[in-house]
Amino acid sequence: MDYRQQLEQLWQYQQVDLQIDKMESVLRNSQLRQRYAKTVAYLKEQQASVARMEGQAQEIQGKLALVARECAASAAEYEAAEDDFGNMTREQLNAMRQKSNQWADTMARREKELSRLTEQLKTQAKQLEEMRAGIARAKKEYPVLKAKYEEEAAKLDEQTAPLRAQRDKMGEGIDSALLKKYKSIKGRRANPVARVIANQCQGCSMEIAQYVLSRAKSDGGIVECENCGRILYLED
Numbered sequence: 001m002d003y004r005q006q007l008e009q010l011w012q013y014q015q016v017d018l019q020i021d022k023m024e025s026v027l028r029n030s031q032l033r034q035r036y037a038k039t040v041a042y043l044k045e046q047q048a049s050v051a052r053m054e055g056q057a058q059e060i061q062g063k064l065a066l067v068a069r070e071c072a073a074s075a076a077e078y079e080a081a082e083d084d085f086g087n088m089t090r091e092q093l094n095a096m097r098q099k100s101n102q103w104a105d106t107m108a109r110r111e112k113e114l115s116r117l118t119e120q121l122k123t124q125a126k127q128l129e130e131m132r133a134g135i136a137r138a139k140k141e142y143p144v145l146k147a148k149y150e151e152e153a154a155k156l157d158e159q160t161a162p163l164r165a166q167r168d169k170m171g172e173g174i175d176s177a178l179l180k181k182y183k184s185i186k187g188r189r190a191n192p193v194a195r196v197i198a199n200q201c202q203g204c205s206m207e208i209a210q211y212v213l214s215r216a217k218s219d220g221g222i223v224e225c226e227n228c229g230r231i232l233y234l235e236d
């Protein structure tokens with residue numbers, strides 16, 4: 001088989017390949033597939049968020065404990081000083097009064113901080129509860145969707161099996177380097193072989209340079225479109 005015939009065969013091979021793609025895309029674009037993918041993504045995202053929020057809650061609890069310890073320490077210090085009030089001079093008492101005012105300020109600030117942190121924790125706990133409920137619902141739905149999807153995928157596999165067999169049989173007659181090239185382009189392009197009509201690549205609609213055209217006409221092996229990289233197929 002000369003290269004032109006090889007290309008003709010590859011073109012036929014591509015027709016079958018595209019037919020298989022079309023059948024597979026029906027399932028890929030189905031609502032079932034979308035719901036399944038959405039549930040998987042949701043679970044992944046929510047589980048990560050819960051983990052992150054649990055970390056934040058721990059941080060807040062740490063801060064809360066620290067502020068509570070500071071309050072207790074200040075109170076103890078104040079009480080210890082109170083015992084000495086009786087033996088103090090007027091200046092010492094004045095200094096003490098000033099100090100106790102500062103204590104009161106600091107304590108008020110800390111109390112505010114304490115209630116702010118407690119409020120934050122409460123809000124977070126509520127959010128976490130809602131998220132966990134959502135996760136539980138999705139987890140229940142997930143195996144049902146998965147089973148349904150796998151059932152559909154198996155059905156599709158059965159439907160496409162004859163076409164895949166036909167395609168692979170055709171592939172046996174095609175030069176292995178050419179088929180390998182086709183498969184490597186298939187990863188990026190649905191149709192790796194493009195016809196040339198009126199000097200235009202039918203894959204990307206760009207005009208093909210004269211020297212590329214003459215190379216394609218000379219039958220000297222694989223010629224790709226300079227713009228889209230598809231294998232160019234010039235019919236006689």
Ligand SMILES: [Zn+2]
Nearest residue numbers: 201204225228
């Ligand atoms: Zn092209």
